[in-house]
Amino acid sequence: MPSYKAPVEDQIFVLSDVLKVDSADIPGYEDLDRDTLDAILNESGKLAENVMAPLNRVGDEQGCKLENGVVTTPEGFKEAFEQVKDGGWTALDCDPEYGGQGLPYIVATAVGEQFSAANIAFNMYAGLTHGAYSAIHAHGTDAQKAKFLPKMVTCEWTGTMNLTEPHCGTDLGLMRTKAEPQDNGTYKISGQKIFISAGDNDLNSNVIHLVLAKIPGGPEGIKGVSLFIVPKFIVNEDGSLGARNGVSVGNLEKKMGIHGNATCVMNYDEAEGYLLGDMHKGMRAMFTMMNEARLGVGLQGYAQAEVAYQNAVDYAKDRLQGRDVTGVKNPDGPADPLIVHPDIRRNLMEQRSFVEGARAFALWAAQMIDRAHKTEDAAADGLISLLTPVIKGFLTDKGFEYCTAAQQVYGGHGYIEEWGMSQFARDARITQIYEGANGVQALDLVGRKLAQDGGKHVMAFFEMVKGFVADTKDAGEEFDKHFREPLKAASKDLQAAGMYFMQNGMKNPNNALAGSYDFMHMMGHVCLGLMWGRMAIAAQAKLDAGEGNADFLKAKILTGRFYMARQLPMTGAHLKRIESGADTVMGLDAELF
């Protein structure tokens, strides 16, 4: 049975020592001193470790059941969900006006990593609810907010996002679900939605569906899509639950993983719905949820790699197999532990250096979001908009890759379900697909975000990296060699790729789009390289000052050196691929495939 230990020390290092949150100029951050963070993250960590993680295998084995139209979650989920609600963990960063605790998003992000690592399928029930909460909070009328938000903040009611239909996922302009306006201002929603995560469940008393649909007579395609609130049970004026609405679960999908989450086919049959936000502007409202969801999915990606890594380390220390070629390490045992072998180490260091870098990236991104939201900082808003597809695409691709790498450490046992390593890989696999498949993230990045506002945000990104390189020019020879130079080289590769797109994408946009996936990964590497540079500076400063846990800080610097030496050079290969253009990618007639 795999286990999970919340990485509180590392989270606090990033928050307090690298991002220095309590001195950041963002409202609400002034309270985030080390002791406060420690108290919160240890408490959430216990919940993750002791309540959620033990249910992870249970959820995988039992899955959800649909009987007579009613979804049942796996044994223990309901009791665990009560603990999450009772502890106020669903309300962390929600608006106090509706019962939230009003903490910064960055705190919810750190907690979310723990919860996602411990049990991704379970945590999605609250995660989707938070997304729906955000959309209603941003776009709802005062009456809608008053009616729905308090119960969603506490997860007494859960929420969902309904976008996909059988014939359209990415291309939502093809949507067929209809919303017929009624005389009383409501709408009748009819159609079928698929892949609805947490679509129904037995954890709560009501489900608030957010549903994209078309109002007849509106504009064609994506410009005629509106967003609706469709509760499972109609909510009466006094807040009590009324009649069952015309929405039902058609089927539960059998999936590769996240079995503990009910992925539903939802049938809407003249269900009563309420327009959320402006008519025909549904995509704008939905993107409030999507952007938040994309960051959350990036978090899930590296969180799964984190828990898989922890278990791989345990196994590598425990399992005796073969001898260290440089000299026996465990003379009293029949063999040395796996961790003495260089290729096992290579594998573990790849996992470790990714996960720690990704954590810093995600928390940095959360800080940008807080800055954008709480200080109306347009630069932060532009930067996070640019980086959202990178966080989603890169952190989930690598997250899955390292889940399978961790599985590999187990040899044959990694393939046997009872050891749990297969589940981490199967569960992580969805993160590359949902909330916009990673190819769509790459398209968003290169086809849209690079050029946004005249390319201002990507230029700001390069300036920021340059600024870090300039600011650290006196950080010493070791830093120069192991961190600064590799980061400079990688950033140069990334700029060259951007230049290639500018020069060749005009002639033929496919020259840029054929390199979009590589660019997304390059940018991910540069972001992690920047994070490692910042972490190394922070760790060295503490070491120099004689503060903190020296073992932890030295390990941090060495792990960073591994990333810079062994992962950052990937940017060179990506650049070469990009510079080969679209010829070989697009050259084959479709019929010849």
Added chain:
Amino acid sequence: MPSYKAPVEDQIFVLSDVLKVDSADIPGYEDLDRDTLDAILNESGKLAENVMAPLNRVGDEQGCKLENGVVTTPEGFKEAFEQVKDGGWTALDCDPEYGGQGLPYIVATAVGEQFSAANIAFNMYAGLTHGAYSAIHAHGTDAQKAKFLPKMVTCEWTGTMNLTEPHCGTDLGLMRTKAEPQDNGTYKISGQKIFISAGDNDLNSNVIHLVLAKIPGGPEGIKGVSLFIVPKFIVNEDGSLGARNGVSVGNLEKKMGIHGNATCVMNYDEAEGYLLGDMHKGMRAMFTMMNEARLGVGLQGYAQAEVAYQNAVDYAKDRLQGRDVTGVKNPDGPADPLIVHPDIRRNLMEQRSFVEGARAFALWAAQMIDRAHKTEDAAADGLISLLTPVIKGFLTDKGFEYCTAAQQVYGGHGYIEEWGMSQFARDARITQIYEGANGVQALDLVGRKLAQDGGKHVMAFFEMVKGFVADTKDAGEEFDKHFREPLKAASKDLQAAGMYFMQNGMKNPNNALAGSYDFMHMMGHVCLGLMWGRMAIAAQAKLDAGEGNADFLKAKILTGRFYMARQLPMTGAHLKRIESGADTVMGLDAELF
């Protein structure tokens, strides 16, 4: 429901046009003219397409069952297995003295690709039997051969390999299974083996287990291991089946994939066994099986990618989503097919260029094996020994990677089991693990094979690549630019890595071993680059001569150009990783993980 189409045209292109098998100086090859190959591969292809492939999902969904000690395979497996036996497909390259057809191994390899693509779990029953056949054929006494081989050639009896025990997989020296010598020359085998593929089944009347065990009083560790034949039912002198032997199935493992194959815990309780080969030389005999099995697993890896690719192409042509940015391609439809989008193309071309390159690599390797076996060519034997870990490790890593890439084309549908793409990925995942996890392959390559016979074989490999580069210096500007130069550059990177190992591995072997995995992948890329060079030359020659299917040949050259431009540059990144040495890999104390 996914489908499979045997790639006969491409297989024959490689066999007849690239490897020119019928003019190769290898006994038995003279009969392999195009018509003969066409007849065989179309016939086997029909079996794969119509009988095996339709059972692939069935096998995954139903799995095997163990009831009262009896293993039942999924519905339809028994009838399909009868068709395989009746068609003589299990006997293709077996010795005619024991009922085999005596065809070259290369023919069995081409057929094996089809069968593995169509249904890997099903095909393992015959595959394991073939391995056991080979070990008995190479190491058995005449009496043992006469007794067991004829029924194994026809798969009337199936075979297994029993190596792993709960506490030891790679490090077989730790083995505990015992073989007590009896007065009548037989042995009593006692112990537990795990992960035994095809360990028992209802497809046949007997199972011939090959079991590694230790004879008490023998040398310690791996040098005291012997190999035994242990039949499920004792075979009487007249060939009839006698008493049930002391071997039983303790459990069926629940696995990530290959559910249609019974992965058994096997319990041996004073089972009667017969020494195969020399006492204490069991590993040597087992390696006859292992090397064959490793090539077979490499085959499985790219075969799963082939079938996954085929289905991804079908979906990309069929699914309408979004519009081509360079101009609408399907004006009468609501959207263009996925295949117009550059990143979908990039993904499909990666799959395609890998699979076709891997096919050429595997068939070339099979030709080397035939040459080594049938002409006692020591150079061919040395080369295939060098390349076996590359075939196993690289083709399965990439095979799995491209199964997940194919799954990605399906978006959300790829995650839903009924579409079948998840199964390809889950099934392919085992190929990276069994028959020596891929890290062990890398260790075998760098720790053992590179230095074998004074480095003669790796030098011969480099000479061969150089020879190809020299021989093609007048193949024209296009070839030079798109194939020859990239191959030269990649080969140079590979040699530089080898040089780094020589110079730094002496000081500290970890400097070499920390780069072993990267070297295995580099060498895989160079091998595929060489194959693509050879295929491009062969295709161009046919085009110049006005022979063959021009569309096929042009597509072949373009696909090769894609590989050379977009995949071969990976060698540069691998080299940089290797040249960073062991410092960052091994620097962290084990306790700090």
